Amino acid sequence: MTDEKTTDWRTHAPCLDLPGFERVDGDDLWPDTIAAANAKAICRSCPFTIECAVDALSAGTPMDSIAPTPADDTIRAGIVCTGDDKTRRALQAAIEGRAYRQRAKRPTHCTQCAVEMCGTKTSSDPKIVPHAGRGICARCKQRNHYQTKKETTAA
Ligand code: SF4
Ligand SMILES: [Zn+2]
Structure with a gap:
């Protein structure tokens, strides 16, 4: 098979040239901005989420020449990609059509005695x-x- 399908999703992606999908340098609030929320909403109705998530799994800047690194500082398949293992797991879940559940954060204080x-x-x-x-x-x-x-x- 040629790269026709790959080329197709890239050239027909509904996010082309839209703002909010990439973090702008120095914008630490980016994942929480309205533009980013809009970007995630666009991904939700995108017909190419699987192709996009597969591509994003290795779209980051590799730490070494061997291991592929997930995308960083971008929204792909509705996921805020941060180039880490959490991103990889979330992308994998999107590819498999599973809901990705983040592990609950440990509370800082005991819910029973507040220590x-x-x-x-x-x-x-x-x-x-x-x-x-x-x-x-x-x-x-x-x-x-x-x-x-x-x-x-x-x-
Ligand atoms: S899933 Fe989102 S980032 Fe990926 S091609 Fe579709 S709209 Fe663009
Ligand atoms: Zn306690």
Whole structure:
């Protein structure tokens, strides 16, 4: 097969010459601008999202000559591409027609006791407790476990 289809999507893409798809140097607010939101909306109705996402997987500036790097500082297939592994996973999900779910961010404080939490397994500071998962600290997890055990034994 020739590059006809590849050429076709590039020359017929609805984003051609439209603003908002590329980050302008120094514009750190770009992903949150109206222009970027409009760009993502255009991608949502674009018939070439798969071709575009496949191309974007290796459209970045490679760190070395071997590994392809995902696109950076651009919106492709509705994804704000930042040239990293998160971009690669989001593009891959778009290619496979899956919704890409970003991992939830660890809360900074325990949702049960409000103590400050860290992302490491141990902490040398007694005021900072490791995050045990699901938004609660290791101390609360242990307390909950103990409480459940006590209730089960009493029943
Ligand atoms: S998916 Fe978005 S960036 Fe890609 S060709 Fe379509 S409109 Fe352009
Ligand atoms: Zn807690």
